[in-house]
Amino acid sequence: MQKEEFNYRCRELSAGLDFQLTKYVLDTVQEHRKSKSAGKLPVIWIETSDSGDNNIAFMNTTYPYLGQVLSGLIDLLYSNTFMAAQGKDALNILEQAATELRGKFTLVVEGAVPLKDNGLYTVIARTENYSLTARDVLTWLGPLAKYVVALGTCASFGGVSAARPNVAGSVGVRDVLKREVINVSGCPVNPDWFVGTLAHLLLFGAPELDSLNRPALFYGFTVHRHCQRRSYFDQGHFAEKLGDLECMFSLGCVGPRTGADCPYRQWINHVNWPVRANTPCIGCTNEDFPDGSSPFFTPLPEKNPPPHEEQPAASKGGAKGE
Amino acid sequence: MSKKRVMFSPVTRLSGLLSVEVVEERGGIIEAKAGGTLFRGIEAIMKGRHITDAVYLTQRVCGICSLAHGTVAGYLLDGLYDHELPENAQYLRNIMLAADTLQNHIRHFYFFSLPDYVKMPEQPPFLNQNLHDHRLSQQDNARLVNHYFRSVAVSQECHQLLTVFGGKIPHQHSFVHGGVAVAPTADKISQCLALIHSVHSFVKECLVPDTELIASAYRDYFRIGGTPGRFLSFGMFRFGSKNQSPLWRSGVLAGAQLSVPDVRLISEDITSSWFVNADGQEIPSPSKPAAYSYIKSVQYAGQTFEMGPLARMLINGFYRGGNSAMDRIYARSMETLLITELVIDWLNKLVPGPPPIQQKKVPVKEYAVAATDVMRGALLHSARIKGEQVEEYRIITPTAWNFSPKNNKVQTGPVESALTGTVIPGPDMLYTVLGRIIRSFDPCISCGTHVLNAKGDLTGKMVF
Ligand code: SF4
Numbered sequence: 001m002q003k004e005e006f007n008y009r010c011r012e013l014s015a016g017l018d019f020q021l022t023k024y025v026l027d028t029v030q031e032h033r034k035s036k037s038a039g040k041l042p043v044i045w046i047e048t049s050d051s052g053d054n055n056i057a058f059m060n061t062t063y064p065y066l067g068q069v070l071s072g073l074i075d076l077l078y079s080n081t082f083m084a085a086q087g088k089d090a091l092n093i094l095e096q097a098a099t100e101l102r103g104k105f106t107l108v109v110e111g112a113v114p115l116k117d118n119g120l121y122t123v124i125a126r127t128e129n130y131s132l133t134a135r136d137v138l139t140w141l142g143p144l145a146k147y148v149v150a151l152g153t154c155a156s157f158g159g160v161s162a163a164r165p166n167v168a169g170s171v172g173v174r175d176v177l178k179r180e181v182i183n184v185s186g187c188p189v190n191p192d193w194f195v196g197t198l199a200h201l202l203l204f205g206a207p208e209l210d211s212l213n214r215p216a217l218f219y220g221f222t223v224h225r226h227c228q229r230r231s232y233f234d235q236g237h238f239a240e241k242l243g244d245l246e247c248m249f250s251l252g253c254v255g256p257r258t259g260a261d262c263p264y265r266q267w268i269n270h271v272n273w274p275v276r277a278n279t280p281c282i283g284c285t286n287e288d289f290p291d292g293s294s295p296f297f298t299p300l301p302e303k304n305p306p307p308h309e310e311q312p313a314a315s316k317g318g319a320k321g322e
Numbered sequence: 323m324s325k326k327r328v329m330f331s332p333v334t335r336l337s338g339l340l341s342v343e344v345v346e347e348r349g350g351i352i353e354a355k356a357g358g359t360l361f362r363g364i365e366a367i368m369k370g371r372h373i374t375d376a377v378y379l380t381q382r383v384c385g386i387c388s389l390a391h392g393t394v395a396g397y398l399l400d401g402l403y404d405h406e407l408p409e410n411a412q413y414l415r416n417i418m419l420a421a422d423t424l425q426n427h428i429r430h431f432y433f434f435s436l437p438d439y440v441k442m443p444e445q446p447p448f449l450n451q452n453l454h455d456h457r458l459s460q461q462d463n464a465r466l467v468n469h470y471f472r473s474v475a476v477s478q479e480c481h482q483l484l485t486v487f488g489g490k491i492p493h494q495h496s497f498v499h500g501g502v503a504v505a506p507t508a509d510k511i512s513q514c515l516a517l518i519h520s521v522h523s524f525v526k527e528c529l530v531p532d533t534e535l536i537a538s539a540y541r542d543y544f545r546i547g548g549t550p551g552r553f554l555s556f557g558m559f560r561f562g563s564k565n566q567s568p569l570w571r572s573g574v575l576a577g578a579q580l581s582v583p584d585v586r587l588i589s590e591d592i593t594s595s596w597f598v599n600a601d602g603q604e605i606p607s608p609s610k611p612a613a614y615s616y617i618k619s620v621q622y623a624g625q626t627f628e629m630g631p632l633a634r635m636l637i638n639g640f641y642r643g644g645n646s647a648m649d650r651i652y653a654r655s656m657e658t659l660l661i662t663e664l665v666i667d668w669l670n671k672l673v674p675g676p677p678p679i680q681q682k683k684v685p686v687k688e689y690a691v692a693a694t695d696v697m698r699g700a701l702l703h704s705a706r707i708k709g710e711q712v713e714e715y716r717i718i719t720p721t722a723w724n725f726s727p728k729n730n731k732v733q734t735g736p737v738e739s740a741l742t743g744t745v746i747p748g749p750d751m752l753y754t755v756l757g758r759i760i761r762s763f764d765p766c767i768s769c770g771t772h773v774l775n776a777k778g779d780l781t782g783k784m785v786f
Binding site: 055076080084093121123161168262267269273298 | 608
């Protein structure tokens with residue numbers, strides 16, 4: 001299968017009501033592995049400074065379900081959340097995988113990286129003699145990985161972990177590693193975006209990225225562009241209170257400058273998304289989330305970013321507007 | 323034999339990052355230090371923001387129990403604005419919190435706990451399992467592994483149910499202050515009934531019998547991992563127009579004495595935590611000597627307390643067992659069954675209609691405390707505001723109570739107490755035994771560690 005065809009099918013299937021996309025992805029991966037007798041994508045997953053919401057989001061993936069992802073798509077070698085090994089047995093796996101699969105594994109980083117005080121605000125593991133910080137692990141594994149995926153907005157851009165006043169001096173992975181980082185942002189990530197990216201890596205390598213290094217396949221257009229309430233916006237009919245059916249711009253919606261496909265992909269088996277739940281989009285995939293979206297219920301032009309930051313331009317976010 | 327210091331790190335299969343250091347002597351644990359090694363500081367982040375940001379922003383404290391924080395922040399804002407909650411909103415909110423709790427309990431049992439007792443297939447992510455004390459027959463083991471994978475779809479369905487009303491999860495959108503922004507329409511209700519019936523069958527046919535199987539094969543764990551027997555709950559599933567009536571009662575249980583909790587008796591201590599006091603402000607200090615955790619010690623009336631499903635079940639008289647690692651697991655599974663039945667009942671009581679939400683425009687109070695039990699135990703948020711701006715926001719999580727490090731009286735928290743005195747049957751059993759005891763508390767270190775403005779003691783009598 002050609003990459004172009006795959007991308008085309010992904011776009012086409014995303015718009016379908018029966019939501020066949022991820023199911024299609026799994027079948028394609030299986031076919032690919034059979035024909036090329038290729039292995040699964042080896043993954044080392046490091047949890048750093050975040051709420052752990054992205055691993056929960058990952059557990060919510062449907063078609064393929066988590067079990068199918070683990071058996072058919074990736075070899076999840078190290079993961080604080082899932083691995084059966086514990087203590088030094090777990091660290092041994094990490095060291096072994098880093099050596100044996102050097103240049104072959106995909107490094108998934110879930111969370112921001114604190115830099116202040118030698119990075120001691122996030123310690124991945126301790127031994128009797130030293131503390132292995134998130135920064136240590138990244139600078140060790142980053143150069144050895146084939147791909148680096150920053151999972152979630154904290155890992156991509158700093159996110160909530162770096163929100164003002166950013167006590168721990170946290171930054172996104174891109175500010176720690178001097179190499180290409182694929183950002184799969186979201187607070188949390190939509191499991192389709194993440195599983196889709198992993199499938200793309202296995203099948204065709206790195207996907208086409210937007211200006212914020214996110215797979216354009218998922219973040220290429222704004223929420224506003226496909227929003228079911230767009231006609232209300234165009235006609236100037238705005239909600240007065242939460243629960244109303246009109247456009248949520250008046251209640252703080254950041255959809256016009258947020259790149260994500262939530263209006264049609266939706267969440268958790270594709271059943272709902274924030275605007276359909278009569279609340280504003282708070283722009284959780286954005287580079288400046290949460291500070292640029294806060295106060296969440298204040299209309300976009302009146303949101304007051306802290307004085308030391310510039311107001312982001314309406315088009316910022318790496319997505320095409322309209 | 324001499325003393326041996328062992329660092330058990332990383333403690334995997336939990337939320338967040340945990341390291342536990344123990345001292346072993348003659349095959350027994352004589353000292354334990356449980357350290358949360360992750361700091362994020364949501365309390366500092368809330369400072370200066372609009373108070374209505376609280377529900378969405380504090381959910382970002384935690385991924386596995388996001389709505390726990392959303393719920394308490396919602397109650398807090400209800401208090402500050404003095405809202406009247408419509409009845410449909412009360413049902414909807416409890417359905418949503420219950421769905422997140424079911425997701426949590428099911429995932430904890432299968433994804434986190436099960437590999438402590440069941441031999442998993444020799445493939446990633448189960449390599450190096452190192453389970454030296456395996457007691458299940460091949461057939462039983464195979465069945466439980468199969469249930470591990472079946473639980474994937476069931477826990478997903480709990481979140482799907484929540485999303486039908488909440489828009490997304492983790493970090494849902496519609497449960498806000500003043501009610502719920504989504505209309506409980508007939509189609510949503512029947513969709514959710516179908517989902518909860520599927521979850522209910524799984525819990526009845528798999529989770530409960532699986533728990534019983536593990537409990538009988540590893541029955542010695544009914545005598546391992548006990549705490550000093552002080553339990554606390556703030557009450558769970560609140561009803562009433564002012565969130566005043568929890569369905570499951572609150573209580574302070576010490577020995578046979580049961581009393582009503584009073585938030586004014588709660589205090590925190592940073593003796594062993596990576597924080598220092600500077601001009602009345604607590605600030606993180608990651609190199610502080612002798613400290614070993616970003617979690618603070620929390621006490622009630624000067625003593626540490628255990629909380630969680632076992633505490634709730636004991637306080638409400640739903641469970642008459644003891645106080646051990648296996649009792650904790652058992653009580654959590656029994657609670658899961660009870661909650662599925664409650665959700666079915668509440669869904670049937672919802673009256674299809676418009677979004678049950680009434681938000682007042684401006685807050686009428688400057689200070690409020692909200693406290694309730696959530697999946698892991700008693701959670702408290704408090705805020706002091708000026709106008710609509712946060713001056714001080716404070717969060718005390720269940721994990722902080724359970725994982726309290728040593729305080730100024732060298733009193734250990736429940737987890738450290740549970741580990742101390744444990745006999746390790748053989749050198750290759752250390753991780754297995756420690757892991758089983760630690761995970762029975764359902765640790766959530768992402769929740770455990772925040773920073774606060776030390777000048778704020780909790781004020782005002784809180785009625786439970
Ligand atoms: S402003 Fe928000 S609610 Fe309105 S049309 Fe755009 S995305 Fe939809």
